[in-house]
Amino acid sequence: MDTVISPTLCLIRLNDVTSTNDEARRYAALGVNDGTLIWADSQSKGRGRQGRTWTSPPGNLYMSLLLRPDVPPADALQIGFVASLAIAEAVDAVAPSGTTVQVKWPNDVLVNGKKVCGMLLESSMKSDGSAVDWLIIGMGVNIKVAPDDTPYPATTLENEGVSGLTVGDLLIRAINRFEEWRGRWTAEGFGPVREAWLARAAGLGKPIEVRLPDDALKGTFRGLDDAGALMLETPDGTRQITMGDVFPADDDAEAG
Ligand code: BTN
16 A cells, blocks of 8 residues: 655555565556655565675664656765765654764764664666666664674664664654755755765764775775765875775774
8 A cells, every 4th residue: 555655755565575675676667756665664685785685674664765856867876865864864863862873975874883774776767878767765774673793883773772763753754854855955956965964974084994895995084076976085186986885994993
């Protein structure tokens, strides 16, 4: 059963799926509108970035938002920053005072320095390559359960002192923040989103290591460019990084 949860979003709630991103791709192929949100209780084949798996037992939030943003392909990934900012603000609103809620490039959310949320963005271009046909933002938030074997340390909202938060409450809070920030992004461009995202960014101005599939780069995290690439200052100049995982450099455990 589809439910309209806001003027611009339609929710499809499912029990167990392989991956909400798989479901969203299926709906995209059927031609559904911008603003279709797939929410599942659990996933048997949850997918993370760079081919990793995403542990997905019941108790956490697993959702994928299908969008058809009317922007050039180069701007489409900016919306991942809209989404991570929205989740961070939703988490901040329910966390005990004194909790540190940060974003980590590209689209993770950290609570007290540990990861609670990851995002998997997938997209498809129109056949002439001129514009985005669909973009899926898959979001996983650890409320009750977190893996203990991840490259970046993970935690749950419950471990960090958030009690009594249902999965549905968090979904509604996150979607409300997303809609507000998406509206600003549409009206004003990437500038305000980038500014708010950087105000919460882990490691900004600090030494970081960016791990790529076959390499690792070290430098100082200097911000985001117009497309959302990470600007890494290295001894050879500033590099724009478009993929990878960010870790604090060995000598700076605070950067994460
Ligand atoms: C990462 O940090 O590696 C990204 C994790 C993304 C997980 C979410 S859970 C909902 C959606 N469905 C998936 O299979 N993956 C994303």
